[in-house]
Amino acid sequence: MASLTPLPTWPIVGHTAAVRLLQRSLADGHLAHAYLLVGPPNVGKTTVGLYFAQALLCEDEAARSQGVACGRCAGCRKVRERTHPDLRVIEPDGGGEDDSGAAAGESGDGAGAARSKRKAASRVQIKIETVREVQRDLSLRPYQGARRVVLLAQADMLNDSAENALLKTLEEPPPYALLLLTAEDAETLLPTTVSRCQQVPLNPVPVPTIAEALVAQGQSPDDAHRLARLSGGRVGWALQAARDANLLSRRVTYLENLARVLRAPAVERLALAEEMAKKPETLPDLLLLWQGWWRDALLTQAGCGEWVTNIDQRPLLDQAAQRRSLETLAQALRATRQTADELERNANPRLALEVLFLSWPDA
């Protein structure tokens, strides 16, 4: 049986189960027409999707039959350079694998509410024109290989008319078409969209796996372990933080801001809200990181301190956990998440931060 033969590994950090699924489907020739890669921001969805695209469009048949890309042929090169005529990559925010803060917050809303909320709210949207372009693209036969591949990152940003248009393609795809969608949460998509895709869950990668990858890239074991912990399992963040010191210094500044607010009396908190609202572009990352901090405070209070992500914050987290009840910390986390949601819906940054800061307990 082919499935018993060990296959060469993909150059991907973690995500063993997802890689195995995609690699097997290519090696065994049982490809779906659409895959939906689901996981938190910066966990590696686009990276996995792009490598899969490379393996699909690789011109080396021996490599392809093992579900890998040879890495040397013109097809592989063009996929890496994103110039392959049979590949289209759509990333609504231009990057995807950037430095958004902690792991995605879980929503207590019903699926439908979460879905329409996110769609209506997001400033970045994938519009129907983009989907029409994809459809025009897919109506042409492949130029070079046997397939045309579309990687649509952040499919949760499809607006309703765009998603409905995409459904037509998912329902009757041309035989050579292969769509790779990524999303943070399958519930933000229509159930009919999800049901037409093979779902591939990508979970946060274990800390030791990330640390090992960072050491292999030349980080010292201590630094590697620290970054891996701080990443909360988001490989993309860890790799970027290892290259770009700004990411870490920004994180430190954001956490200092949080500590300043907690120390300040009400009047000063209002002034801090005004100050931080002057950089609205920083607020999504800031609020995501702060959600992670409150989650850590909850973990500490619950006696699970060894699980915290922000390990350098232990003294402050201990302090918060000692002085505050579980309910108070949970309320602070909820309020922070709600503020992030409101800002996504274009709320006034200063007012939103004022309300948030006044709702937080004292340090």
Ligand SMILES: [Zn+2]
């Ligand atoms: Zn190749």
